[in-house]
Amino acid sequence: MKDDVILLAHGSGGRLMHDLIRKSIAGPLTNPILDKMDDSAVLDIKGKLAFTTDSYVVKPIFFPGGDIGRLAICGTVNDLSTTGAVPRYLSLSLIIEEGLAFTDLEKIMSSIVAAATEAEVKVVTGDTKVVDKGSADKLFINTSGVGKIPDGVNISGANARPGDKIIVSGTIGDHGIAVMSQREGLKFNSPIASDCAPLNHLVAKMIKAGDIHCLRDPTRGGLATTLSEFAAQSRVGIQFTESSLPVNPAVAGACELLGLDPLYVANEGKMVVVVAAADANRVLAQMKETRYGRDATIIGEVIAEHPGRVIMETRLGSYRVVDLLAGELLPRIC
Secondary structure, eight states, X not given: OOSSBOOGGGGSSSHHHHXXXXXXXXXXXXXXXXXXXXXXXXXXXXXXXXXXEEEEOOSSSEETTEEHHHHHHHHHHHHHHTTTOEEEEEEEEEEEXXXXXXXXXXXXXXXXXXXXXXXXXXXXXXXXXXXXXXXSSSEEEEEEEEEEOOTTOOOOTTXXXXXXXXXXXXXXXXXXXXXXXXXXXXXXXXOOOOOOOOOHHHHHHHHHHSOEEEEEOOOTTXXXXXXXXXXXXXXXXXXXXXXXXXXXXXXHXXXXXXXXXXXXXXXXXXXXXXXXXXXXXXXXXXXXTSTTTTTOEEEEEXXXXXXXXXXXXXXXXXXXXXXXXOSOSSSSOO
């Protein structure tokens, strides 16, 4: 039997599957809870919890700045962080297509371990399935996460209030263009890498610095969709200026070439923040002191007028309604 690729027999429940899980998956993730190898992880958490789940089908599974493994850990850590929760424990489920190279699995597991270590979370349970060749496009991943919400923290997309300021933690559109360029074999003068990153430590600093009302990571649908969701949930208007948007020049050039709008391109390492006006500058200063917030900027504010709508002041001084993404801009982006 070949030992350089995953076989259907690795999902049989027998010796090969036990070897795969013990050596290639659970081994690199070792921790006291996972090492018990029980059918359920027993967790000791008190207080208010946040719980989330997500699935990752990005194509290709390796891209500039990351891979499907780093993406899965960061995505779930960031979803927990949007409620102000401190991420603690994750599950990891792999659906592996027959024929995946063991070397690719090892690279992805290394990325998973590195991202979990950086975020200071533990993978404590999971599942592994192997499907026929042609059934899963190499590898799909599902992750779920549990985090503890600190006392006094109340963050929700429904909490925006007129007068609040809106901050974006860095340049937009990096992830979507990085994945698209890898998928289509596009070459640009300046390399474009995904912004895939765990943002829980950044969020913790922000919460200590001021009164945060809303948080969201603008993944599929991009910044425009996130702002539209805030406006709808909170029944407020949102206004921002096009000139204030942080966009990497290489990403802006690629979007122009491809006919895409950076406002709608996916991100995987950015946070949109709605914060009380009195605390905005203090929160912004704290963000800029961190690795993943150094390019943070205030782009606009929450207003009482036209509730449920997002308005952008263009560079020409005109105004444009920014709506939810219609259709599929970049499929299989996460």
